[in-house]
Amino acid sequence: MNKKGDEKVMGLWWFFVIIIITLGIVGGVIIYYGADVDVRAIESRMLLDRSYDCVIENGFLKREFFSSFDFYEDCDMEINQFNEGSEFFVKIRIENMSGRLIEERKYGQMSYEEDCEIVEEVSADKLAVCMTRSFVVSAEKGEKNRVIITGASNQKGRKVGF
Numbered sequence: 001m002n003k004k005g006d007e008k009v010m011g012l013w014w015f016f017v018i019i020i021i022t023l024g025i026v027g028g029v030i031i032y033y034g035a036d037v038d039v040r041a042i043e044s045r046m047l048l049d050r051s052y053d054c055v056i057e058n059g060f061l062k063r064e065f066f067s068s069f070d071f072y073e074d075c076d077m078e079i080n081q082f083n084e085g086s087e088f089f090v091k092i093r094i095e096n097m098s099g100r101l102i103e104e105r106k107y108g109q110m111s112y113e114e115d116c117e118i119v120e121e122v123s124a125d126k127l128a129v130c131m132t133r134s135f136v137v138s139a140e141k142g143e144k145n146r147v148i149i150t151g152a153s154n155q156k157g158r159k160v161g162f
Contacts, residue, residue, distance in 0.1 A: 040128065054076070092148075093149075
C-alpha cells in the first residue's frame with residue numbers, strides 16, 4: 001500500500017498547528033508587555049504608610065515632630081524625589097479635636113494639593129492619585145490630636161518594554 005499522500009496531508013496540518021500556537025504565544029506576549037502600568041495608587045498608599053510610621057509611634061505623636069523632625073531622614077525618604085517638579089506630595093496636618101490647626105507640613109510637588117481637592121469632586125485620569133487618612137493620637141498631658149496625612153503620586157508608570 002502507498003501511504004505517501006497521507007503523510008503530506010498530516011504535514012500540512014502539523015504546520016498549521018505550529019503556526020496557531022506561535023501566533024498565540026506572540027499575541028499573549030504583545031498584550032502583556034503592551035499594557036500600561038499605573039502605580040499611582042500604590043505609591044500614594046506607600047507614602048501614606050511610611051509617613052504614618054515615622055510620625056506616630058505606639059499611638060502617640062512623636063515629640064521630635066515639633067522640634068527636630070526631618071521628614072527626609074526620619075521617614076527614610078529620598079530628598080531628590082520631593083524636589084520641585086517631582087511626582088510626589090505628602091502633607092501632614094495636626095489639629096486638635098475641635099479642628100484648630102496645630103501644625104502642618106508639606107513636602108514635594110505643592111500643586112498636587114489642589115489636584116487632590118479636584119479629584120475628590122471630579123474623575124480625572126491625568127491628575128495625581130491621592131489618599132488621605134485621619135488618625136486620632138494621644139499627645140502630651142492626655143490630650144488627643146487628629147493627624148491627617150495625605151499622600152499623592154502622579155508617577156503613572158510606563159509601558160512595559162521588551
